[in-house]
Amino acid sequence: xxxxxxxxxxxxxxxxxxxxxxxxxxxxxxxxxxxxxxxxxxxxxxxxxxxxxxxxxxxxxxxxxxxxxxxxxxxxxxxxxxxxxxxxxxxx
Amino acid sequence: xxxxxxxxxxxxxxxxxxxxxxxxxxxxxxxxxxxxxxxxxxxxxxxxxxxxxxxxxxxxxxxxxxxxxxxxxxxxxxxxxxxxxxxxxxxxxxxxxxxxxxxxxxxxxxxxxxxxxxxxxxxxxxxxxxxxxxxxxxxxxxxxxxxxxxxxxxxxxxxxxxxxxxxxxxxxxxxxxxxxxxxxxxxxxxxxxxxxxxxxxxxxxxxxxxxxxxxxxxxxxxxxxxxxxxxxxxxxxxxxxxxxxxxxxxxxxxxxxxxxxxxxxxxxxxxxxxxxxxxxxxxxxxxxxxxxxxxxxxxxxxxxxxxxxxxxxxxxxxxxxxxxxxxxxxxxxxxxxxxxxxxxxxxxxxxxxxxxxxxxxxxxxxxxxxxxxxxxxxxxxxxxxxxxxxxxxxxxxxxxxxxxxxxxxxxxxxxxxxxxxxxxxxxxxxxxxxxxxxxxxxxxxxxxxxxxxxxxxxxxxxxxxxxxxxxxxxxxxxxxxxxxx
Numbered sequence: 329x330x331x332x333x334x335x336x337x338x339x340x341x342x343x344x345x346x347x348x349x350x351x352x353x354x355x356x357x358x359x360x361x362x363x364x365x366x367x368x369x370x371x372x373x374x375x376x377x378x379x380x381x382x383x384x385x386x387x388x389x390x391x392x393x394x395x396x397x398x399x400x401x402x403x404x405x406x407x408x409x410x411x412x413x414x415x416x417x418x419x420x
Numbered sequence: 421x422x423x424x425x426x427x428x429x430x431x432x433x434x435x436x437x438x439x440x441x442x443x444x445x446x447x448x449x450x451x452x453x454x455x456x457x458x459x460x461x462x463x464x465x466x467x468x469x470x471x472x473x474x475x476x477x478x479x480x481x482x483x484x485x486x487x488x489x490x491x492x493x494x495x496x497x498x499x500x501x502x503x504x505x506x507x508x509x510x511x512x513x514x515x516x517x518x519x520x521x522x523x524x525x526x527x528x529x530x531x532x533x534x535x536x537x538x539x540x541x542x543x544x545x546x547x548x549x550x551x552x553x554x555x556x557x558x559x560x561x562x563x564x565x566x567x568x569x570x571x572x573x574x575x576x577x578x579x580x581x582x583x584x585x586x587x588x589x590x591x592x593x594x595x596x597x598x599x600x601x602x603x604x605x606x607x608x609x610x611x612x613x614x615x616x617x618x619x620x621x622x623x624x625x626x627x628x629x630x631x632x633x634x635x636x637x638x639x640x641x642x643x644x645x646x647x648x649x650x651x652x653x654x655x656x657x658x659x660x661x662x663x664x665x666x667x668x669x670x671x672x673x674x675x676x677x678x679x680x681x682x683x684x685x686x687x688x689x690x691x692x693x694x695x696x697x698x699x700x701x702x703x704x705x706x707x708x709x710x711x712x713x714x715x716x717x718x719x720x721x722x723x724x725x726x727x728x729x730x731x732x733x734x735x736x737x738x739x740x741x742x743x744x745x746x747x748x749x750x751x752x753x754x755x756x757x758x759x760x761x762x763x764x765x766x767x768x769x770x771x772x773x774x775x776x777x778x779x780x781x782x783x784x785x786x787x788x789x790x791x792x793x794x795x796x797x798x799x800x801x802x803x804x805x806x807x808x809x810x811x812x813x814x815x816x817x818x819x820x821x822x823x824x825x826x827x828x829x830x831x832x833x834x835x836x837x838x839x840x841x842x843x844x845x846x847x848x849x850x851x852x853x854x855x856x857x858x859x860x861x862x863x864x865x866x867x868x869x870x871x872x873x874x875x876x877x878x879x880x881x882x883x884x885x886x887x888x889x890x891x892x893x894x895x896x897x898x899x900x901x902x903x904x905x
Contacts, residue, residue: 333784340783341738342745342760343776344768353780356773360730360781363842367727367797374800389653401521405749413747415759 329357423448424583428493428640431586435492442492446475446536449494453584461557462578464499465507466539478534490647491534496579498590499540500547502620503527510622511545511554514744514751514770524620526648533647538585541575545772547591547624550599562902563870567828570600576634577604582904587635587644593624594729595848597632598860602823602873605862608634609641612880613855614659617652625736628852638890642666669888675711678816684722685821693826699864700822700874715816721804726842729849731785731798738782805854818886819877822847823860827870857883861890862899
C-alpha cells in the first residue's frame with residue numbers, strides 16, 4: 329500500500345500521521361492487505377437475498393414514547409455549557 | 421479450605437449453608453488480588469468498596485431467604501461492558517476517564533441477582549487483538565508471567581485462572597473468550613449470536629460481537645450464562661428465544677453422539693503445532709472411548725477464514741469507532757482550532773496503533789474502488805461458511821477443533837509481529853462469522869506446562885449439548901492449576 333493511499337485513508341479515518349508514522353503504517357498495511365488479498369482467489373458471488381434467511385429480522389420494539397436519559401447524565405463526560413456540548417464555532 | 425479455589429456451584433452451596441459469608445469470600449478474593457494482581461495485571465480497575473458493599477447487601481438477601489443463583493458470587497467484568505458510575509476504559513486512552521451514565525443490560529441483570537463485581541478486567545484496546553497488552557496494563561499468563569494470556573478477554577481468563585474471581589463475563593468477536601480461556605487453562609463459552617443482549621457492550625463489530633462467560637469449568641459457564649441470556653428491548657438483535665437451563669444436559673450419556681473432526685483444522689500446513697494437534701486428537705479419542713462416533717469431514721473455505729474475518733470486523737470497527745470523536749465523551753485534544761481538527765487530533769492521540777490499523781483497513785475495504793473486491797466478497801464468504809457448517813451439522817451433532825494453533829507465546833514476541841497474530845485466529849473466527857456457539861476447554865499441557873485448549877462448536881442455540889460434551893471431558897481430565905501463591 330503506497331503513501332498516497334495511506335494518506336487518503338487517514339483522511340477518511342480522521343487520523344493524522346507524521347511522515348515516519350506514514351512509512352511504518354504503509355508497511356503494516358501492506359502486510360495486512362497481503363492477508364486479505366487471498367480472498368480474491370475465490371470465485372464467489374454475494375447473494376443479498378440469501379441473507380434474509382441467515383440473518384434474523386430485527387425484532388423491533390413497539391413505538392412507545394419513553395423517558396430518555398437525563399441531559400445532565402448525557403453531558404457528564406463532555407465539555408458542556410447550557411445543556412449543550414461545546415465545540416468551536418462552525419461557519420461554512 | 422481455600423475459598424478462592426472453589427467453583428461457582430460449590431460457592432453457591434456453601435453460601436446457602438452459611439459455611440462462610442459473601443463478605444468473607446469477597447475479602448478473600450480482594451486479599452488475593454492485592455497479593456498477585458500487581459504483577460499479573462488481570463484487572464484494570466479494582467472496585468473494592470463497591471464489592472464489599474454489594475457483598476453485605478447480598479448476604480442480607482441470603483440471610484433473609486431471598487437468595488438467587490449468583491447472589492453473593494464475586495466475579496470480574498470485561499472493561500468494555502458499561503458500568504454506571506464506574507470507569508469503562510476499553511483499554512484505550514480515548515476512554516481513559518469515561519464513566520458511563522448507565523449499565524449494560526447484563527450488568528442490571530447480574531445486579532438484580534446480587535452479584536458482587538470485584539473489578540473491571542483488562543482487554544486489548546476496544547477488544548481488538550489477542551494479547552491483552554495496552555497502555556494501562558499488560559496482563560500476564562498465570563502459568564508463565566513471561567507469556568501472554570491471549571485476548572481480547574485476557575483479563576477475564578487470567579483472573580479466573582489465577583483464582584482472582586469465581587467467574588467472569590467477557591465478549592467474543594473472533595475468539596476473544598475461547599482463545600484466552602485456552603491459553604490460560606480455563607473454560608470459555610461464546611453463545612449463539614443474539615442470545616445475550618449487547619446493549620452497553622462497547623461495539624467492535626456489531627454483527628459478530630457476543631457477550632459470553634469464562635469460568636473454571638463448563639458447568640460454571642452454563643451457570644453464569646443462565647443469568648445473562650434473554651431478549652432485551654434495547655437490543656433489536658437479541659432474540660426472543662425460549663430460555664432453557666444450559667446445564668440441563670450435563671451428566672447425560674454421550675453414547676452415539678456424532679462428533680465431526682474437520683481435517684483442515686489439523687493440517688500442519690495451516691501452522692498447527694504438532695503437540696497441540698496430538699493433544700486435541702487424543703481428546704477426540706477419549707470421546708470415542710465414551711461412546712461417541714468420530715466423523716471425518718472437511719471445511720475447505722477455512723483458508724479464507726482470517727481474511728473474511730479481518731474484512732468484516734475491520735469494516736464494522738471503522739464505522740463503530742467513528743463515534744469516538746472527543747466531543748460527546750472520551751479524550752478531547754487540546755490542540756486544534758476547528759471542529760474538524762479537534763476530532764482528528766482527539767482520535768489520533770486517543771487510539772493505539774492496532775486500532776488505527778483496523779480503522780484504516782476498514783475504510784480501505786469499504787471505499788468505493790475496493791468494495792466489490794473485498795467487502796462484498798467477504799459477505800459472500802460468510803454465506804458460504806454458514807452453508808458449509810449447515811452441511812456438516814446435517815451429519816453430526818458437534819464439531820471438535822483446536823482452539824489455537826499453539827500455546828501462549830512470549831509477550832515480547834507478539835508486539836512486533838501483528839500479522840502472525842491475525843493468522844493465529846484461524847481456529848476461532850469461523851464460529852463468529854457463522855453466528856454459532858462454541859466452548860473451549862483445557863485438554864492437555866505442552867512440554868513447558870502451558871495449557872492446550874479444544875473447542876466444541878454446536879448448532880445454533882444448542883449450547884446445552886456443547887456444555888454437556890465439555891463437562892463429560894472435564895470430569896475425566898486432571899487439570900493442573902497455575903503455580904501461584
